[in-house]
Amino acid sequence: MTRINVMQPWLGVEESAAVAEVLASGWVAQGPRVAAFEQEFARVQQAEHAVALSSCTTALHLALVVAGVGPGDDVVVPSFSFIATANAVLYVGARPVFADVDPVTGNLTADTIAAAITSRTRAVIAVDQGGVPVDLDPIRAICDPRGVVVIEDAACGAGSTYRGRQVGAGAELVAWSFHPRKIITTGEGGMLTTSRPEWADRARRLREHAMSVSAAERHASVLAPAEEYDEVGFNYRMTDLQAAVGIVQLGRLPEIVTRRREIAATYTKQIAEIPGLRAVVDPAWGTCNFQSFWVEVGPGFPLDRDGLLAHLAAAEISARRGIMAAHRQAAYIERDTGSIPLPVTEHLTDATLILPVFHQMSESELARVVDALRSAATVRGA
Numbered sequence: 011m012t013r014i015n016v017m018q019p020w021l022g023v024e025e026s027a028a029v030a031e032v033l034a035s036g037w038v039a040q041g042p043r044v045a046a047f048e049q050e051f052a053r054v055q056q057a058e059h060a061v062a063l064s065s066c067t068t069a070l071h072l073a074l075v076v077a078g079v080g081p082g083d084d085v086v087v088p089s090f091s092f093i094a095t096a097n098a099v100l101y102v103g104a105r106p107v108f109a110d111v112d113p114v115t116g117n118l119t120a121d122t123i124a125a126a127i128t129s130r131t132r133a134v135i136a137v138d139q140g141g142v143p144v145d146l147d148p149i150r151a152i153c154d155p156r157g158v159v160v161i162e163d164a165a166c167g168a169g170s171t172y173r174g175r176q177v178g179a180g181a182e183l184v185a186w187s188f189h190p191r192k193i194i195t196t197g198e199g200g201m202l203t204t205s206r207p208e209w210a211d212r213a214r215r216l217r218e219h220a221m222s223v224s225a226a227e228r229h230a231s232v233l234a235p236a237e238e239y240d241e242v243g244f245n246y247r248m249t250d251l252q253a254a255v256g257i258v259q260l261g262r263l264p265e266i267v268t269r270r271r272e273i274a275a276t277y278t279k280q281i282a283e284i285p286g287l288r289a290v291v292d293p294a295w296g297t298c299n300f301q302s303f304w305v306e307v308g309p310g311f312p313l314d315r316d317g318l319l320a321h322l323a324a325a326e327i328s329a330r331r332g333i334m335a336a337h338r339q340a341a342y343i344e345r346d347t348g349s350i351p352l353p354v355t356e357h358l359t360d361a362t363l364i365l366p367v368f369h370q371m372s373e374s375e376l377a378r379v380v381d382a383l384r385s386a387a388t389v390r391g392a
């Protein structure tokens with residue numbers, strides 16, 4: 011029996027050819043491919059400005075920097091997220107304040123944010139967890155009047171929609187990931203999209219050591235203009251090798267989302283017939299790319315979450331524990347993170363698991379996972 015992985019990137023000869031072309035061109039660092047990828051990404055995701063970066067983590071960091079968040083400020087974040095969401099807040103010397111999430115979507119809501127907002131709150135990072143679009147309008151309605159900047163962590167969100175547009179469309183600051191675990195990949199990589207040209211310009215400089223003249227511009231002339239450094243920047247650049255892969259991947263995005271939604275539809279239909287299991291679904295306000303198809307194991311199921319994971323592993327199916335809770339990690343346990351009770355976060359992180367979904371997944375592999383779930387449902391005397 012071959013193992014079924016939880017995720018597998020979909021890469022083909024087109025990506026190889028695109029990389030070979032960049033190698034042959036002799037320009038492998040940030041250059042024309044990065045610029046082209048940014049333009050294409052902005053078009054596809056309906057964003058005004060896109061700045062390619064080395065990861066979503068660095069995109070979150072720069073989002074906080076350009077929004078002016080720093081020491082003495084609070085930033086409301088979900089604990090129910092990959093740890094990078096909270097870590098970025100510490101990079102700028104601010105305090106992450108953990109808010110709870112909605113039990114159905116796993117996302118922050120206006121209510122959970124309201125319970126965490128104080129006069130020190132400067133920003134909120136709302137995550138499209140697992141690709142489920144966060145309901146941003148009510149969140150903006152409580153944040154905008156207070157001058158609280160809303161940053162969207164759309165690491166998992168490419169190809170999901172919110173109220174008929176791409177997630178992040180028209181938003182002030184959105185961070186994206188191209189790690190292989192996400193919906194499209196460049197190996198490592200990220201993007202910051204923003205509606206504000208001045209924030210895009212500053213992020214562009216900050217990613218390149220805050221140089222006043224970019225390396226690509228200096229290369230264009232024999233006698234390079236002297237560059238200046240007005241502030242302390244970073245090296246958060248993407249390479250043209252990565253961007254070339256990204257351009258091809260972006261072209262595959264509609265197909266990837268369509269196939270993932272087909273697989274999710276099969277899971278949804280089958281899981282509805284298994285008592286004690288509840289699957290993630292499209293929320294009323296949008297559609298999901300099912301970057302992570304998660305299932306909640308309820309008290310009506312004969313196995314608990316870890317028991318079901320073990321049952322699937324015995325069938326060579328590599329499912330995964332659900333989304334983590336950052337506040338339980340050693341890096342955060344001793345830290346002041348606001349002390350707001352997080353019962354939904356703790357329940358979801360303990361009771362959910364993520365099923366395999368990937369573009370190349372065959373019907374027989376899908377049937378194997380469904381069969382394993384069904385057989386787990388008939389385990390007796392657990």
Ligand SMILES: *Cc1c(COP(=O)(O)O)cnc(C)c1O
Nearest residue numbers: 065066067092094165187188189
């Ligand atoms: C994966 C992920 C990140 C980090 O992305 P990188 O590109 O690996 O830095 C941040 N936030 C969320 C919600 C993620 O899922």
